[in-house]
Amino acid sequence: MDSFNRGQLLLVGLPRSGTTWIAKLIDSNPDIVYRHEPDTEFRMNVPVIINSDDTGCEQLISEYCGNIFNRKGVRVCGKQPFFKKAYFNLFTEQLFRISVLVAKLSSRVGISSKIIEVINSKNKKAKLFWKSIESAGRVGAILKAVPDIKVIYVVRSPYGQIASVIDGEARQKFTDTGSSADDYGFFEYLLTTKLARDRGLTMEHVVSMTKLQRLALRWLLHNEHALTEIDKSPHGAIIIRYEDVCVNPEKEAKDIFVFLGLQWYPQTKEFLSNKTDEDKYYSVFKSPINSMEKWKEKLTAEDVEVIDQVIKGTKSASLYGVV
Template sequence: MNIRAPSPADGQQLILLFGMPRSGTTWLGKLFDSHPHVLYCHEPDHRRVFADSGAADAADRYRLELQTFVAGLPALQSLRVAGKRPLFRKKFMSEFGFQVARLSTEVARAGSRVYPAFPIVVHHDGSGDPERRVVWKSIQSLSSLAPTLTALEKARGIHILRHPCGYIASTLRGVDLKTFSDNSSIGWMAYKSARNAAGTPLGDRFGFGDDHEQMVRDLTPEERLAWHWVLTNEKARMEVGDNTRYLRVRYEDICRDPQAGVQKMFEFAGLEMSDQTQAFIAASTGSSQNDYYSVYKNPSQAAWRWREELDDQTVARVMAIATRSTLGAEYANMTPPEGRPS
């Protein structure tokens, strides 16, 4: 009898791997992708914003929209979603099938230079694997994690948290490299977070009301990013509450002990450690590449690089904001591993 993988439409065997940009989400995503039973979807919600309303009729529409979206995840053939390097062989692929899929991915990569939407023609969706887990990695949907878990009643959500200074230093490095942003969009992110929080329990807690625009306008770029970090992460934490299908992990803890960190996440996801994952942990932490988006980095150096990039006054201003929140307070006394700058 041929037993097929369940559809992820209601969240069955679906893992949400959500975090803010520049929080280690790509590395953690590829750690999951290295598992032979995981079908990994890299930021399929890029440039797509789901509704986030508490009204009953809107919640029903939101549920249907999400269920339709995740049901289609395994079939996505875009290079951005299904072709993120490195590629890993899966239990639902033969060696020949893997090589053909890899070749098809490289053809799509070359073709995308002419036609950006060039698809991966040979794509394995893992539908014949009853142990398949679909992983949706996102830097777009963290603020909607709680309603997403509510709508997808069997999904499990992992919230990736990074030290606010690490997030800020990496974001500003991207600005300097002209990789993805600038100071005006930093301001826009903070204005949006403050506007969405105003008039809610979250905004009341941190003093964001009708004057939120003026409050943000008077801040430095680092302070704006600090508030964006607080409001985005605290929204997810507060709304999820004590949901047992929610796990919060700190990037720095996984960098400190990748083996234990991956084991914890895999157990939550119902996965066992695999030899392929063990090999990728060793490869990704044992060498470094200079590319801004590389997953091959010394984890301790990557996690604590911000101490060499932000001066003491900036760190103090950032932490004065961050530690007003429950999540920021967790970082107040975190120390770098031995051998890193203190």
């Protein structure tokens, strides 16, 4: 559907920043056509960090975003829970759900299968929405390349995000078996950002840091770059704190919907009320408050001080009262 090439919606943030929960909150709207992390399965052919003075990426990004609707892999279209959609009828909804089940079963034996998704073309309210944890460093370039896109950038406190990464690596929840603190190849990209250049940071500085300091620096450089780029396109993007959504989910959700031009339906309120205290790492039904404060069980006061020393004096840090 060519109409989905215009007016796209994007939610982006660092891994372990609550993006999946907030994305599903938005997906609970009956008019949303959701694509879950398409740029993780179908890679963009552009750098993971793009600075404002970089050239040659806009056309590639525009073409990529223009094809997101057609990404119908099971990982991209099959992220549960599913919600009632206004653009499905009873038959097309069941066809979609059955095709997801078949695709998941097929993938277990190495067979790739596309999802069958028949959208009522007469429904003019349907909006394409995708979520990314790969493109935080590309936000500015995406806003330039797709001028009518609306972007929500999610920031989670450094303590919560770092503690969750450490926990996930200890529990082997990630496909990458190495520690993100030791991903020096990615730090090479981060060192090209304005803040890193202003501070004169080099790979020697990075290598000399402890793992906790490197995780804090990764949080800082990635978020600071995104916030700086968003400042240049204030009308196409908003910044939200994960913690604010946890504390007052319905109010924050309604504000997000207003920005995205979405109507409020009871289905979203039902999703927000459907939570448990289960400790499933990727669950979207955990208690938001418990998830928000879980880092306090993982990090010591000394750990917090180490993180604060790395991030202080920046816009990202000021979001959490660190000056």
